[in-house]
Amino acid sequence: MKDSLHDITRKAVLQILAQGERPTWRRVRDIIGSGSAGDITRRVGDVMTELAERQVHGDYPEEVQAAFFEMWRTVKTINAREFEERQAQALERVSEANAARDGYRDQLHDCQRELTLKTNQLTELSTALHALRTAEAENxxxxxxxxxxxxxxxxxxxxxxxxxxxxxxxxxxxxxxxxxxxxxxxxxxxxxxxxxxxxxxxxxxxxxxxxxxxxxxxxxxxxxxxxxxxxxxxxxxxxxxxxxxxxxxxxxxxxxxxxxxxxxxxxxxxxxxxxxxxxxxxxxxxxxxxxxxxxxxxxxxxxxxxxxxxxxxxxxxxxxxxxxxxxxxxxxxxxxxxxxxxx
CATH class of the missing domain: 1.10.287 (Helix Hairpins)
Known part of the structure; x- marks a missing residue:
């Protein structure tokens, strides 16, 4: 089942590369019709790695290798830009995560303070309950x-x-x-x-x-x-x-x-x-x-x-x-x- 999906993904990637476009997971999923973003991205990466290795070993004719090498540089450039974009997005997400962490930390402090307050209230209630029970016994x-x-x-x-x-x-x-x-x-x-x-x-x-x-x-x-x-x-x-x-x-x-x-x-x-x-x-x-x-x-x-x-x-x-x-x-x-x- 994995080889079949890999082959389908490779065909979709080759089709997109032949059109001179970058094989993103959305374009691949539009061709194959199903799959999650993580799975498609992983399989696209495997296909691109396989194509690069075959290009290094000369498994393709020179014309194909030249075209593939040109495509590979283009893809690499595109991947570099995408990496930078993703890195910026990741940094932004890290910043948001840090802000969220700080918010969660503040919320945690608030919860801890509320928990302390509730604990004190519970202690007071326990004391009042003990006093009530004592008063009830006395009564x-x-x-x-x-x-x-x-x-x-x-x-x-x-x-x-x-x-x-x-x-x-x-x-x-x-x-x-x-x-x-x-x-x-x-x-x-x-x-x-x-x-x-x-x-x-x-x-x-x-x-x-x-x-x-x-x-x-x-x-x-x-x-x-x-x-x-x-x-x-x-x-x-x-x-x-x-x-x-x-x-x-x-x-x-x-x-x-x-x-x-x-x-x-x-x-x-x-x-x-x-x-x-x-x-x-x-x-x-x-x-x-x-x-x-x-x-x-x-x-x-x-x-x-x-x-x-x-x-x-x-x-x-x-x-x-x-x-x-x-x-x-x-x-x-x-x-x-x-x-x-x-x-």
Whole structure:
């Protein structure tokens, strides 16, 4: 296959030389119809070298050799100019390559600076990520501690609530018992007061009756004395005895009146004490009601404190979620920056 291409190329070169033109790779490819610039240039060079060697060894007639020698000088001149042009082009390309190299070097420096910047940013992100992870760990520990504290607080609150409910139930039971005792005592006091009032009225009525009877007896005695004094003029000793008897009866009546008066005062004093006891019982009932209201207010305050603690726990959970989201975003940024220098 190589000999066939070589022969085709040689024929094309000879044809171009016979036309007095320079066998460039484009002219050769126009004749043979295919081939890359590098392959055609290499084969044209081989053909020209072969023709030069044959010309040196005299393989062609003199006329051909003279014509070929003239063509060879022309080609050589052309090749020299082409070499100079190519050399100038090569130098220009070298200059462009040097400029491109300098540009690439600048770009490399820029990339190195950017890589250093990205590395520093990656280091900062790693540090921030480590700080976030540390903060997250601290937050998790704080959250666990807060949850433990909240659990203990809820347990204590529940125990305290049970104790307070038991205390409230006990106080309510005691209050009910006291109220029952007070009610029974009030009923007994009212019954006693009613009895004392009835007794007082009875004693007063009897005192009035006895006093009226006594006054009647005295009046009768006076009438009898008058009648006896008028009817009979008895001796003064009998009259004095009757008068003494009457005076003694009057003294007994006054003593009975004083005794009744003292009993009446005693009953009134007992009535005042009973009224004081009833007032004290009413004050005790009011105090128990106030204690019940205070316990109810305290239980409501504890319920409010518990709700506030639950809200605080919810806020801490939201903060933990926000830190976790920040951590995920930092990890995503770290992965993005770690891939970008490789691209």
């Amino acid at each position: 998790q520990r704080a959250q666990r501690l807060l949850e433990e504290q909240l659990t203990r607080a809820e347990t204590n609150l529940l125990e305290e609530r049970v104790k307070r409910e038991a205390a409230v139930a006990l106080q309510q039971s005691e209050a009910a018992r006291y109220q029952q005792i007070i009610a029974e005592s009030a009923q007994a006091s009212e019954a006693r007061i009613s009895g004392l009032e009835t007794t007082l009225k009875s004693e007063q009525h009897r005192y009035n009756v006895d006093t009226a009877k006594l006054h009647v007896k005295v009046d009768e005695a006076r009438q009898e004395a008058k009648q006896e004094r008028k009817a009979h003029e008895k001796d003064s000793a009998a009259s004095a005895k009757v008068i003494g008897t009457l005076r003694e009866q009057l003294a007994h009546a006054k003593a009975g009146e004083a005794k009744l008066q003292g009993r009446l005062e005693t009953l009134e004093a007992q009535l005042g004490k009973a009224q004081e006891k009833r007032s004290a019982a009413e004050d005790a009932r009011a105090s128990l009601n106030e204690q019940n209201n205070q316990l109810r207010t305290q239980l409501e305050a504890e319920a409010t404190a518990r709700q506030a603690a639950e809200k605080q726990l919810e806020g801490e959970r939201q903060r933990a979620q926000a830190l976790e989201n920040s951590l995920k975003a930092a990890q995503a940024a770290e992965r993005h920056h770690s891939r970008k220098p490789k691209d």
